[in-house]
Amino acid sequence: MNWLMARVQALGGRVVDGVWRLGFAARFLALLLLYSGQSFRRLHLTIREIYFSGVLSLLIIVVSGLFVGMVLGLQGYETLQRFGSGDALGVLVALSLVRELGPVVAGLLFASRAGSAVTAEIGLMKVTEQLKAMDMMAVSPIARVVAPRFWGGVISMPLLAAIFSVMGVFGGWLIGVVVIGVDEGAFWSQMQAAVDFRYDVLNGVIKSVVFGFAVALIAVFEGYDCTPTAEGVSRAITRTVVSSALVILALDFILTSFMFRGGS
């Protein structure tokens, strides 16, 4: 009985703790947006963060985009040619990349490549009491450290997703047209006929913006909220990657069900 009580208490404690953190995260977001104006006035800070989370993620995004596109080309052709419509390969590759794979896979890669780095950086600053020192000097750590990293992520993510999609289309073209020998004209023209700017491309971009917002917020929050020990920082990084992945996939489902209601 005692054991059961302890279990229930632990569960309740975790729920309360979760709600507490959620409230803190909301307050944190409000503060972050409030201080964003201040950090935009010193734009070079944000540009630096775009460099660290965007430019340095370029390689992994380009290479994985290429491979994802090539796999889509191979697998898509394998299935499509059974129905004698291998020409529609361009449509399959472009639609799956622009609508889903581009934003989602780029978001997952971004969370593990850049989000974890941001969490580690802010967490370590907290451990070494740099954030407190800033506060003492009347420099708001949220304006100086957190907001630039947040906006760097928000700006980088849609660009990375677009680059991912383009590389994927290029990979699909490489396999479909160059290696397998699908007609080049049919590949592009069917793709252009099927992919709509507003319905497909714009919705994909909206998705990537939302994912960028979510991942950047999770990354800076976990760093800011971590327990200031070595173990705490490592835990925060793990939490960033895990909860970013979960949030991206859940948000993707919600957005998709709003955006693409089959047919109409």
Added chain:
Amino acid sequence: MSRTTIDLWTGLFVLIGIAALFFLSLRVGSFSGGHFQDAYSVRAQFDNIGGLKVRAPVKSAGVVVGRVSEIRFNTDSYRAEVVFTIDRRYPFPRDTIASILTSGLLGEQYIGLDPGGDIEMLEDGEAVMITQSAVVLEKLIGQFMFDRAAEAPAN
């Protein structure tokens, strides 16, 4: 504050990203897909629209001239009412025939317009009077079987 190499790389990155967005919207997708700058909408009633969907193309002589914008069920006539928009550049005569066709054997369905010889042109909001419904494969097969059954005793 001086310019650094980081600024250069960041600028390059942003440029590449924007170029990728342009590539996606111009080369992969097409701007013209369903959004005409200047278009007029026309109604048509069909007995059966088959698998016609909103945003399906409206073609004349194989050229896309418009898009289906709305499909609803008319309770007065108990027929399907399809509203589609046509690019202003392509005026069609009043006695144009609208028919629902299928591209290929299993392809998507679209509306085909066969222009008539009327001098007056269709205006915004007007209705196409002569329509031809979608071919429903089950009905066609059924008809074929009945015809065969009717023929059989004679032989």
